[in-house]
Amino acid sequence: MLKQRKSVVGLDLGSHSIKAVEITQDKYDFIITAFAKVDVPSEAAREDAISDLFRAGGFRTKRVATAVSGKSVVFRYIDMAKMTDDQLTNAVRFEADKYIPFEVDDVQIDTQRLMDKPPVEGKPDEIKVLLVAAKKAVVQDQAQMLLGLGLQPGLIGVDSFAIGNAFELNDIVNPGLHEAGRTVALVDIGSSKTCINILRDNVTYFAREVPVGGQDLTNAIMRRFGLEPFEAEALKRDPQDQARDVEDAVTQVLDDLGNEINLSFDFFENQFDGEVHEVFLSGGSVFLPFLEETLEKVFEKKTRVWNPIDGLKVKSDNVDIDALNGAAPQLAVAVGLAATV
Numbered sequence: 001m002l003k004q005r006k007s008v009v010g011l012d013l014g015s016h017s018i019k020a021v022e023i024t025q026d027k028y029d030f031i032i033t034a035f036a037k038v039d040v041p042s043e044a045a046r047e048d049a050i051s052d053l054f055r056a057g058g059f060r061t062k063r064v065a066t067a068v069s070g071k072s073v074v075f076r077y078i079d080m081a082k083m084t085d086d087q088l089t090n091a092v093r094f095e096a097d098k099y100i101p102f103e104v105d106d107v108q109i110d111t112q113r114l115m116d117k118p119p120v121e122g123k124p125d126e127i128k129v130l131l132v133a134a135k136k137a138v139v140q141d142q143a144q145m146l147l148g149l150g151l152q153p154g155l156i157g158v159d160s161f162a163i164g165n166a167f168e169l170n171d172i173v174n175p176g177l178h179e180a181g182r183t184v185a186l187v188d189i190g191s192s193k194t195c196i197n198i199l200r201d202n203v204t205y206f207a208r209e210v211p212v213g214g215q216d217l218t219n220a221i222m223r224r225f226g227l228e229p230f231e232a233e234a235l236k237r238d239p240q241d242q243a244r245d246v247e248d249a250v251t252q253v254l255d256d257l258g259n260e261i262n263l264s265f266d267f268f269e270n271q272f273d274g275e276v277h278e279v280f281l282s283g284g285s286v287f288l289p290f291l292e293e294t295l296e297k298v299f300e301k302k303t304r305v306w307n308p309i310d311g312l313k314v315k316s317d318n319v320d321i322d323a324l325n326g327a328a329p330q331l332a333v334a335v336g337l338a339a340t341v
Contacts (some may be wrong), residue, residue, distance in 0.1 A: 007033060007061040008154065010162070010338030011050075012331075013142075016040060016191035016215065016284070018049055021331055022059050023312070023338035030173060030339065031313040034059040035324045050149055058318045064146060065155040065337040069193060072138040073158050074100050075130065075207050077271060079117060082125040088113060092131055100133045107133040114205055115272065128271070130204065132158060155340055160195040160207035162336030163188045163282065166308040168202040169339045173311035182277045187261060187295075188332050189283035191215045195333075196261060198268050198276060206268040212257045214285040217250045224249035237287045247290050254291070258298030265299070279303040282332040308332040 007024040022034035036057030040049050054062075076099040080091060092111045096104045110132045117126040139156050146153045163186045171178050178184070181201065188195040191214045198206035214236075221232040224245070239246040265276050279301050285291060286305045296303035309328050312335075314321060 008338045009059055009061060009064045010334040011064045011066040012334040013066055014190055018053055019331055019334045020053055020057060021334040021338050029313055031315055032319060033315045035319050037327050047145060047149060062150060063152045063154050065340050067157045067159045067162055067337060068134050068138050068142060069159045069209060072135040074133050078129050078131055079126050080129050082127050099131060102135060106136055108136055108139055109133050157340060159333050160197045160209060163195055163332040164197040164199055164204050165339050166332045166336030170308060170310060171202060183274050185276045185279045187279055187281050189213055189285035191284060194257060196264050205272055208264050210260045216253045217285060220250045220253050221246060243289060254294050258295055276301060280306040282306060282308060282329050284330045286329045305329055308335045
């Protein structure tokens with residue numbers, strides 16, 4: 001029966017590890033039919049790591065959805081005259097050179113209408129628009145790499161939107177889990193960056209990447225304790241009786257990250273006349289035992305770790321359930337990508 005269903009692999013090409021989740025959609029059910037995770041020892045080993053992952057994961061399809069991130073992707077929030085979606089696409093491309101640091105011909109551009117601005121007497125009606133631009137060369141290089149590995153890239157998106165898709169899927173498979181009408185912030189703390197997506201009723205109103213992540217926490221522990229990278233990573237995940245010393249070591253990094261995220265909240269609240277009510281954390285760094293409590297104090301908002309696979313069915317004869325559950329907080333990007341195509 002599964003052979004007749006639509007399957008897509010969400011491939012999260014992280015800097016420290018690669019995660020892949022295959023989701024098979026059958027009418028109203030979303031089923032995890034394969035999963036794998038491998039570490040990436042170096043950038044030069046990335047292609048071999050992807051090959052190893054697909055050999056080990058038991059994936060039924062080669063259709064993949066993946067994403068780009070970092071300095072090759074920019075987010076801008078602009079005001080434009082009120083117009084249709086078709087008109088908006090053309091108008092943004094025509095105006096894009098005013099807002100992005102790249103040549104327009106060198107980027108792929110996407111837009112999202114966010115909200116109507118309050119009317120001002122004597123002025124044309126305006127809308128607020130999110131513009132996302134990614135360098136074509138980066139997108140094309142990633143697609144060519146995947147094709148060279150025998151895969152079929154169906155979508156190359158951006159990480160920040162992927163976590164929003166995962167949260168929306170979480171809402172679909174768990175009706176009533178999240179209160180309607182609330183504005184929430186998704187904060188995915190990866191190895192080299194943190195993705196932020198602020199949603200109102202599952203619609204993205206703000207997205208941004210901050211170049212601070214779990215590696216900065218590991219580096220702080222290395223410096224404090226004089227450890228090798230793998231030792232510092234292990235201590236970060238399980239500090240045991242050294243929890244207080246580890247917390248002291250990473251306090252400055254967490255304060256810097258929290259302050260950057262708070263700036264994003266302030267921007268959103270000023271631009272969109274709303275308040276972030278709750279913060280949902282994901283990413284590998286959530287394994288840091290005191291992360292949730294520390295960031296809740298910084299944000300002064302309810303803050304908790306969420307599970308992007310909660311409510312999804314699992315094909316248990318092909319998936320290591322313990323490994324899947326153990327990696328669950330790290331899978332928001334992969335799940336969101338698999339649910340996109």
